Amino acid sequence: MSISIIAEVGNGRExxxxxxxxxxxxxxxxxxxxxxxxxxxxxxxxxxxxxxCAIMVSAPATITHINGHELSSPLTLGTGGWNAWTVGIRWNxxxxxxxxxxxxxxxxx
Numbered sequence: 001m002s003i004s005i006i007a008e009v010g011n012g013r014e015x016x017x018x019x020x021x022x023x024x025x026x027x028x029x030x031x032x033x034x035x036x037x038x039x040x041x042x043x044x045x046x047x048x049x050x051x052x053c054a055i056m057v058s059a060p061a062t063i064t065h066i067n068g069h070e071l072s073s074p075l076t077l078g079t080g081g082w083n084a085w086t087v088g089i090r091w092n093x094x095x096x097x098x099x100x101x102x103x104x105x106x107x108x109x
Contacts, residue, residue, distance in 0.1 A: 013046045013047055013048075013109065014046070014107070014108065014109035015044040015045065015046060015107075015108060015109075016105065016106070016107040016108075017029070017037075017042050017044065017105070017106055018103065018104065018105045018106075019042065019103070019104055020101065020102065020103045020104070021039075021098045021101070021102060021104070022098060022101050023098060023099070023100055023101055024097070024098065024099075025040075025097070025098055026040065026064065026095050026096065026097040026098075027039075027040055027041065027042060027095070027096055027104070028040065028041045028042070028065075028093055028094070028095050029042050029044065029093060029094050029095075029096065029106050029108070030042065030043050030044065030092075030093045031044045031046050031049060031050040031053075031091050031092060031093060031108045032046060032047070032048060032049050032050075032092050032093070033045075033093070042106070044106075044108050046108060046109070049090040049091055049092050050090070050091035050108035050109060051086075051090065051091070051109070052084070052085065052086045052091075052108070052109050053084070053085050053089075053091045053094070053106070053107070053108045054082045054083065054084040054085070054106075054107045054108075055077055055082070055083045055084075055096070055104065055105070055106050055107075056081070056082050056083070056104070056105040057077045057078075057079055057083070057102050057103070057104055057105075058079065058102055058103040058104075059079060059098070059099065059100045059101065059102040059103075060076070060077075060079065060099040060100060060102070061076075061077045061096060061097060061098050061099055061102045061104065062074035062075060062076055062077060062096070062097050062099065063075040063077065063094050063095065063096055063097075064095045064096070064097050065093075065094060065095035066089065066091070066094050067089075067090075067091070067092045067093060067094075068092070068093060074097070077096070091108060
């Protein structure tokens with residue numbers, strides 16, 4: 001499979017999870033690792049890093065960590081549509097934080 005095909009379609013596997021967390025709470029989304037979901041950790045078990053990621057939130061929220069590294073300034077997620085990344089990052093895991101009670105929908109492929 002050529003690199004250009006992988007870049008267009010992702011890694012060949014996909015998963016979508018929807019969850020709600022309270023004010024100031026965080027959830028780690030693991031795209032490569034497998035395990036059992038809990039209130040603070042979600043597993044997508046893609047078998048590889050995600051090449052693309054899209055996140056929809058119901059209220060203001062942020063990404064605080066990408067691939068285990070804390071961001072100097074958290075990445076703000078907008079409401080009212082998908083926050084989508086399709087190039088540039090191979091997503092191993094992310095940590096999302098709710099600024100207020102928030103429903104997250106995270107789609108990775």
